[in-house]
Amino acid sequence: MEAGRRSGRPVSADAGRDPSRRESFSGLLFASLVGRGLWFFFSVLPTSPHAELKLPDGQVFVLPVVVGTEQEQAVDVRALRDQTGFITYDDGYANTGSCSSSITFIDGEKGILRHRGYRIEDLAAESIFLETAFLIIYGELPDPRELSKFRARVSSSASVHEGMRVFFEGFPDSSHPMAILSAMLNSLGCYFPEMSSHKEQLDQDHFDWAAALLISKVRTLAAMSYRTKRGLPFVYPRWDLRYAANFLHMMFSEPYRDYNPKPEVIDALDLILMLHADHEQNCSTSTVRMVASSGANLFASVSAGVSALWGPLHGGANAAVIEMLEDIEASGDDGDKAIEAAKKGERRLMGFGHRVYKNYDPRARILGEAAKRVLTSMGIQDPLLQIAQQLEQAALTDDYFISRKLYPNVDFYSGIILRAVGIPVDMFPVMFAIGRMPGWIANWREVASNPKMKIHRPRQVYNGAVERDYLALEQRSA
Numbered sequence: 001m002e003a004g005r006r007s008g009r010p011v012s013a014d015a016g017r018d019p020s021r022r023e024s025f026s027g028l029l030f031a032s033l034v035g036r037g038l039w040f041f042f043s044v045l046p047t048s049p050h051a052e053l054k055l056p057d058g059q060v061f062v063l064p065v066v067v068g069t070e071q072e073q074a075v076d077v078r079a080l081r082d083q084t085g086f087i088t089y090d091d092g093y094a095n096t097g098s099c100s101s102s103i104t105f106i107d108g109e110k111g112i113l114r115h116r117g118y119r120i121e122d123l124a125a126e127s128i129f130l131e132t133a134f135l136i137i138y139g140e141l142p143d144p145r146e147l148s149k150f151r152a153r154v155s156s157s158a159s160v161h162e163g164m165r166v167f168f169e170g171f172p173d174s175s176h177p178m179a180i181l182s183a184m185l186n187s188l189g190c191y192f193p194e195m196s197s198h199k200e201q202l203d204q205d206h207f208d209w210a211a212a213l214l215i216s217k218v219r220t221l222a223a224m225s226y227r228t229k230r231g232l233p234f235v236y237p238r239w240d241l242r243y244a245a246n247f248l249h250m251m252f253s254e255p256y257r258d259y260n261p262k263p264e265v266i267d268a269l270d271l272i273l274m275l276h277a278d279h280e281q282n283c284s285t286s287t288v289r290m291v292a293s294s295g296a297n298l299f300a301s302v303s304a305g306v307s308a309l310w311g312p313l314h315g316g317a318n319a320a321v322i323e324m325l326e327d328i329e330a331s332g333d334d335g336d337k338a339i340e341a342a343k344k345g346e347r348r349l350m351g352f353g354h355r356v357y358k359n360y361d362p363r364a365r366i367l368g369e370a371a372k373r374v375l376t377s378m379g380i381q382d383p384l385l386q387i388a389q390q391l392e393q394a395a396l397t398d399d400y401f402i403s404r405k406l407y408p409n410v411d412f413y414s415g416i417i418l419r420a421v422g423i424p425v426d427m428f429p430v431m432f433a434i435g436r437m438p439g440w441i442a443n444w445r446e447v448a449s450n451p452k453m454k455i456h457r458p459r460q461v462y463n464g465a466v467e468r469d470y471l472a473l474e475q476r477s478a
């Protein structure tokens, strides 16, 4: 892979308008409204867009506006605290751009998702997971030579060091596979010290191999965690199988019998992985960037990403969808009661709503169709799918959901497909982690290769006790 290809499109979010070049600009413009003569000063300023912030003491602070390549606009507050003492308060970061990135673009209002400029609908129709992973990591679709080199690297990295088998033996049967996966990904770095050295240049020099082996081994470790829990022998990867097929082989083949899934099943799994490959600054990806900003290596950073993904509001949602559908079915409900309970605030409809998509989730639309195809080809009449479809229809026509812009998200359908494929529910977030690996890797690289990167260190608004004197133990009442 040539360096030129790896550097990606020349279109960083701030291409040609590096926000850091504006620090002196905003600093110059900290002015008082009282000095009317300053309007002359403002008038000779560059015509670049800017915002004005009127502070409680009447002073006006002028802030540059950063415009992305898709014309999204952000007020650059980086000089705010230094020059005014104020910070911004944005609990949950819903209004905060934590970085500029050239990997993924989302327009949540319009239901748009693009990786490196390519529409998710086109990638879903034309591409495969490994090719999209390459695109996300390196910025361009691979040419045939690049793709076969990347594939060869991924295939030849599929096995894990035999020493790691011992780790698996130590986990109790009750272990959640996400706990195992997170621990194993961090441990993996120990076997590749040259890739996890915490020496910036060395880690960067080995990046291509580290990226390919993480994409490959996360799948092996995931299958091993599944088989450990069930007391089954590990199945070694095969050189001749495609990415998703190799995963299914390591999950479901036995030493005495090969598992031969239908092509539709392999394709559906590949599609699920691809649709999860990156999703901008979600909780786990932001976590990876946060960890990377301290200079931590790729293995440590993606291991933290797995932990962040585990939560039910993020990667755990696809499992929660199935549990919810099973609940509804077991209670004899057809979905109506669940909807009423959600409207009363008694429960959430898992798989509905998204922090960013406020129109529809384009991945859900693609997977909704795929779910129907897979179930038909496998001849499965899943009552849960019927309940899911009823929920979807009811929610799409109900004012509670319409007014709050709550639409089915990607997890709503991925859970149904994974269930049909035979993936157990506790492995659902693991599947999400396998799919999200390219996005984590690409985001790690953006941070690690940025010479201007600062350690991520947000501020807070403190609302605890004010200063007080220490009380000796005998002076404290029970």
Ligand code: CMC
Pocket (backbone or CB within 6 Å): 279, 282, 312, 313, 314, 315, 317, 342, 343, 345, 347, 348, 349, 350, 351, 352, 353, 354, 355, 356, 404, 406, 409, 410, 411
């Ligand atoms: N069911 C019922 N009501 C909901 C739901 C839901 N799934 N989601 C949000 N609401 C209501 C919520 O009660 C609130 O109502 P009100 O205004 O009356 O108080 C309103 O909608 C806004 O909710 P919010 O919590 O402020 O919205 P958010 O943007 O912070 O949360 C979310 C986004 C995804 C965490 C949330 O919609 C949710 O919990 N969904 C279910 C879990 C889920 O499916 N998560 C997967 C997300 S997609 C995977 C990924 O990309 O990570």
